[in-house]
Amino acid sequence: MSTLFSKPLSVLNLGVGTFADAIRQGGGEAVHIEWAPPANGDRATGIALAGIVNHPRVEAANAKAVERLLAAQPRLEGIGIAREALPGMGRRMILHAGPPIEWSRMCGPMKGAILGAVLFEGWAANSKKAQALAASGEIDFAPCHHHSAVGPMAGIISPSMPVWVVKNATHGNRSYSNLNEGLGKVLRFGANGAEVIDRLKWMQQTLAPTLQAGLDRLGEIELKPLMAQALHMGDEVHNRNAAATSLLIKRLVPALMRSGAPPADVAAVIEFMAANDHFFLNISMAACKSMLDAAHGVPGSSLVSVMARNGVDFGIRVSGLGKRWFSTPAPVVNGLYFAGYSMADAAPDLGDSAITETAGLGGFAMAAAPAIVKFVGGSAQDALANTLSMTHITLRRNGAFTLPALDFAGTPCGIDARRVVDTGILPVINTGIAHKAPGVGQIGAGVTHAPLGCFTQAVSALARSINPLARSINPRARAVED
């Protein structure tokens, strides 16, 4: 020991940074290496993870799942009515964002949006009666994801609403989303006044049939090339859809004009789309959903096929674990708040739009969209760093979605729940922030992360399914069957 301390110390410090600080304060030199044990040191999860890392069955299942994700070819097929188009949609059913949740636990914006949907459907004459009906148990509430659908923010889809229909031409599955209402007082943030209901009626009676007439004329739109082009034009197709919306308009307009639809309707529809740079978002989400549904259901796969938030819980689904949700409380987003608002005003993370990140877009493709940092915060370097860090938790690069700023590398794609738990690197999500009260609307935006708890539960569940003898390892995992 005396020999050791007679020389100047050169210390490599692993994990807890304060040891290195102490050595430096004492005049020594220390190189600190960031490291944390898997699953933040949770022993049971660590054992579960060890049982499925490099497991041949999981590796083969993931290869198959991610191959299906990459091979999917979403096409915009047309517009349907939810009650006719969505599989299993009941006549007194309202779909919402995120994992399952009962009325009493729902957040303010979701409750407000549901009351709006009840009024829109004509199930109640006023807001008070709508409230009583919603609380009565006579309406079935279910996640959009249980019906091959996705919706941004509150994500409300009721039976009479028009929905985008996206077909994955490779595997034949279809996905759905509602139509984007624009900004301001809108249902998805929980507003439900007369202007909101009137707009929803106009979308049902004019927007949807006019767009359908245009699509009838144009035929299906291949969505992957359009989204790929938008990535080369500064979108990440989650919180920036300015280019994708413009490209869609450019494709649709000549067809709309030759569709035979009334010219005044065509003009109003184009103005509506042109005034809303987020118009493409819901199509992007449905496209991502169709790709991920194709990758879902491969036994043994740890590929994450859903990340979704209902404003109370954050839930994920995993390809090899069927219909189960793995949920933990949704975080409040520490983002850029509009003037006059702060985290104290925010609903916890909300919406199905994290389906874009699940598919390797949005925050995962931020390197394509440096201008978005003005909206979600950070610098252009942060945008690059977010994309690069996601390569550590994904299975592949998606050659269909290339990133010019990274010399046309593909977007990191196919989240492996094992790698999230192993590295502690959490999936990054670009998100809007809703006020916690219904109808106030968007009060900010930011970069947030999926909570680790969902992934540790999923890893434990997968380990039990792969190694049944280990079933008793982690009894704390909470799984919800739909």
Next chain:
Amino acid sequence: MSTLFSKPLSVLNLGVGTFADAIRQGGGEAVHIEWAPPANGDRATGIALAGIVNHPRVEAANAKAVERLLAAQPRLEGIGIAREALPGMGRRMILHAGPPIEWSRMCGPMKGAILGAVLFEGWAANSKKAQALAASGEIDFAPCHHHSAVGPMAGIISPSMPVWVVKNATHGNRSYSNLNEGLGKVLRFGANGAEVIDRLKWMQQTLAPTLQAGLDRLGEIELKPLMAQALHMGDEVHNRNAAATSLLIKRLVPALMRSGAPPADVAAVIEFMAANDHFFLNISMAACKSMLDAAHGVPGSSLVSVMARNGVDFGIRVSGLGKRWFSTPAPVVNGLYFAGYSMADAAPDLGDSAITETAGLGGFAMAAAPAIVKFVGGSAQDALANTLSMTHITLRRNGAFTLPALDFAGTPCGIDARRVVDTGILPVINTGIAHKAPGVGQIGAGVTHAPLGCFTQAVSALARSINPLARSINPRARAVED
């Protein structure tokens, strides 16, 4: 000496790299520093430059000129007919790209385009008669730049052609450009067959009046915000105009639909615009021209107000040097050639579109458009490096045009001819490459540089104007009065 050579040598080598190589081959160490004397060591130019570097009159003039460049507010005012709109446009006049040039010296694409314009105007019944007329001296040929106009590639504007009219609202000057025909067999690459003339007629008789009807309804379009938004969407508004074209369409379409123009015409016009991602280029050029014309004519200023090529000569104009052109032979572009073509097939650099670089866009704003490297060659890092290197030869950053990838720094703007000569850093230009034979069309694209000779001439001329006693220093400078 013996003391010096008894120690290991540590050499700093400046300028000629082969000295350092020799030392390294002998086992020594040498650090090489890139350096070249100003004006490549031309003594007379070096003396001229020394006379105007940090000269208070030049500094003050440049401050004024670049302030005018930055303050300009180009607005798309409408569409005119060249013979009515362009100042000084004669009834038997044809305008062309670049500095002045007589018929016999013109390159193939320019001759082909002029024959097409003669046919379009009905001045000759066939190509042979058009050729005789063009060579007869009965047609006045003049640079677009002599009439406040700009045109891409051959840049041909004849009296009956429609032109974009851009007004700089700050200073009141107007600029003009022809309308973009699309790709393939087009006049600007020298094609002049029936399909080309028919398209020009349609543009004159349908496209122009329909667009004018839309603009009448919409009012003027502020071009700087639109171009700034396009820079955030991956355009550099020279060789990438996909976003700007989409944004223009989005603005125009509702107005076109409510304009009262025949619906079939409106549909055809929108389809024409939507099929050509370069449609906005000519508007971008006219906008840049209007900004630079505002900065032109400040006595003593070394700000470059024009860079233009006619396929034979590359010429520049300088704010403080009036109507004079400073020209040298145009280079052949060493770019990315389409399959089957090489530099041997190319016309030398051609077109007025380098007005975008002169205004701090195009190659100067390449950091905004990493995807363009697939078209012009290089990597995303090269795109960033091109923008950064242009900061060394420009007077200011343009806060109206910000670059997300550089954390929203402004584009380098206002080329100082002195700094080009002093540093040897040549203005970078993103350009298309025309086949040397008329009508073959585009055969490639690439990144090229303005030749030094134009700038050394301009510096010598400015030095003579500032220090008249030095008039005899450099008799070799060649200047052409228009």
